[in-house]
Each structure stands twice: as C-alpha cells, then as structure tokens.
Amino acid sequence: MLNFNAKTAKLLETAYQGADFSRRRRASFDALGPKPGDIIADIGCGNGMLTLELARTVGDHGRVIGIDPSEDMRSAAVARCADWDNVAFHDGTATQIPLDSASVDKAVSLQVFEYLDDLPGAVAEAHRLLKPGGRLVIGDMHWDTITWFSDHADRMEKMIDAWDGHLVERCIPAVLPPLLRAGGFAVDAVLPVPFSATVLNPDGLANMMIHLMEPYVVNKGLVSAEDARAWAEEQQALSDAGRFFFSITHFVISARKL
Template sequence: MLSFDAKTARLLDDVYAGSDCTRRRQESFDALKPAPGEVILDIGAGNGLLTGELARAVGPSGRVIAVEPSADMRASAQARCAGFDWVEIVDGTADSLPAPAETIDKAVAVQVFEYLQDIPRAVTEVHRVLRKDGRLVIGDIHFDSLVWHTDNPDRMARMQIAWDHHFTTRNVPAQLPAILRATGFCLDAVTPVTVCDYQLRPDGLARMMIILMRDFAIAGGHVPTAEATAWADEQTALAAQGRFFFAVTHFVTSARKT
C-alpha cells in the first residue's frame, strides 16, 4: 500500500489540482448532483479538493463529512476547507463510516475502492448510512486499460507488476455493478473518463504515477533501485524526444439506494 506522508501529500496537492485529476473529480461531482442543504459524505477525501467543491455546492444549510484515514491528508484537507464551517473532517475508513444509519443524502469516493480489502463490505456500509433513494458515486481506474509506451517492454511489465502491490483490486469498475445490485442499489450509469497524454505535463497524472511507481517499487524492494530509476528516466527522455505516450481510463459509477 502507498504511504501518504507529507512528501506524497505535497505531490498529490500539485497534481490533483491539474487538469487530469480535475476532469475525474468533475465527472464524479456531476454524477453526484449535490444540491443546497444536502448532507454529503466524501469517503477517502484526501487533500480535500472535492470536499471544498461539495461544500460550496451544498452551502451553509448543508453539511459535508470528509472521511480520511491519513493524518497528513486530513491536515491538508482541514487547511483547504477552513472557511467552511459546515465541513467536518474526520478519521475513518470506507468499511466503518462514522455516521448513523440513514443520515446521509449522498456519498462519493474517488480513487478509494481499489485499496479496500473487502469492497462488498464497504458498499454495504455506505448503503447503511444513506437515506432511501440516496446516491452513491464511486470513481476508480481500471488498470487493465493502461497503455504506456516504452522501448523496454519487459522492464515496463516489471514496473507495472510492482505497482500492483500498492492496491488490492486492479479492476474495481468491472466488479462494482454486480456488487452494487447485490447490496440493494439501482445502477444508474458507468461513465469512462480517459486520460491520454503525448506530453509529460508537470501537473499530469502520468508524472504523478512515474514518481509514485518509482518510489514504491524501490521502497518495497519489488524492483532494483537502478532499474526503477532507469525506467523513470526513460519516460523523461521519451518526452524530450517527442515520443511519450500514456493513456488510462477512470470509470465513474453512480447508483441509488432502493
């Protein structure tokens, strides 16, 4: 699993405000359809970018509860949302939500469910806290959609295998429809959001993944330091040559409690 320390939090702050992550966040926001006065649960709120957007949407007559297990991320979210008295940032996890039954109008989780050990349990927990007809929106990448150019496919494959160790499930979007229906949700839509880069942009998802994948592979001993560093350096070199290409698809799944 990734460790979201202060250094990682700073990197995520930079990239999450960039265009790639903004598109993903906007798609989840639009699917959630936040309205004035609603009580919304932001599961795995991270640095609070979406939390703040939800706070503006529901206004002071509403309430946003941001649930985040990382202390560094909670601190970042707290600073970002300091002007919203109706935002509560709390320690917690998706499978043990700090909310009474049937008290939440809507819930959203962006890039969270891939880290969960028990996705059905988390979906059941959200079902518990949502009111009748409450909406749930889950956004996650399907990692089988990853396309990444390299002149060394074997090394790229080893890096991707190493990266698989940082999450629990690589195909969350494919599993969700059946899990949601089995838990008592009515599936509304599954919307793909594809990030496709032919440049290595400073605020891009690809840049973040290069840094995180390199550091994770080295720290976990999954790939030798020299190999992981060479892999990252190759991507920078390909970009300088105009040969960089990266694409991956994030899926936004929306459902209602029946």
C-alpha cells in the first residue's frame, strides 16, 4: 500500500484541485445528494476537499465528520476546513469508525475501499453507523479498465502489474455490490465515470499516477530505477509528440441501509 505521508499529501493536494478529481468528487457528491441539516460521515476523508464541499451544503444545522488514519492527511483537512464549525475530524479507519451506531444520515467513501483488507467488515461498520434508510456512496476505480499507450508495451505491462501491489482489491466495482447486499444494503446504482486523456496534464490523474508509481515500484524492488525513469520520461515524450493516450473508469456505487 501507499504511505500517505506529507510528501504524498502535497502531491495529492495539487492533483485533487484539477479537473479530473473535481469531476470524480462531483460524481460522489451528486450520488450522495447532501441536504441542509444532514449528518454525513466522510470515510477516508484524505485532505478534506469533499468534506468541505459537503459542509457548505449541509449548512449550520448539519454536520460532516471526516475519518482518516493518516495524521498528515487529517492535518491538511483540518487546515482546509478551519473556518467551518460544522466539521469535525477523527482518527479512524473504515472498519473502526469512532461514531455512535445509527448516528449519521449518509456516508461517503472516495477511493478507499480498494485499500481495505476487510471489505465485509467495512460494509458492516458503515451499516452500523447509518440510520435506517441512510445512504452509502462508495467511489473506486476498476483497475481492469486501464488502457495506457506505450511504444514499450512489455515495460508498461510490468509497471502496471507492479503498481497493483499498492492495492488490496483492484476490482471494487465488481466485487462490492454483492457484499453490500449481503450486509444489509439495497444497491441502487453502479455508475461509470470514465477518464481519458491525450495530453499529460500537470493536474491530471495520469500525471499524478506517474509521480506515485515511479518511486513506489522502485522502492518495492519491483522495477529497476532505470526502467521506471525511462517509463516516466517516455510518457512525457509521447505527450509532447501528440501521441499520449490514457484511460480508466471510476465507478460510483450507491446503496441504502435496509
């Protein structure tokens, strides 16, 4: 798994303000349907960008509680939401949330479940903290949908295979709905949010992945430093030459507590 330290938090801060990640947050926001007065749990809130957007909508009579195990991420989120009295942050994980049972109207988790080694436990914990009829929205990538062009297909395949090591489950959109149903939820929708790019934008998803993947595969001893650097440099060269192509599909799963 990735270590979400201060350096990673800074990288994500830049990318998360870009168009790709704004669209992904908006997809989860729309599926959640926040209303004034709602009490919402943001599970794995990261640097608090979605937390803040939810806080604006629920207003003074609502509340948003961000949950994250990373102190660096929580610190960034606290700073972002410092002017909002209707926001609180807690140290916790998707399987251990420090909130009372049936205490929230809605819960959202954006690109968190793919890192969990206990999906049934996370589903049970979300079910516990939601009120009856409460809505749960989970957004994650389906990593089988990735398409990434390279003139060195074997090297690209090696990089993607090595990157899989940072995940626990690469196909959350496929495996989670039946777990939700078994855990006491009705699944209302599984909506695709496709991403594609023909330019390597500095604030884009592909660029963020390059900056995360290169050190990860090298530090894990999965790819040599020379090969990883050549891979990253090729992607920039392809973009400069008008030959870059990247695509992946994110999915938003909406469910209700029965």
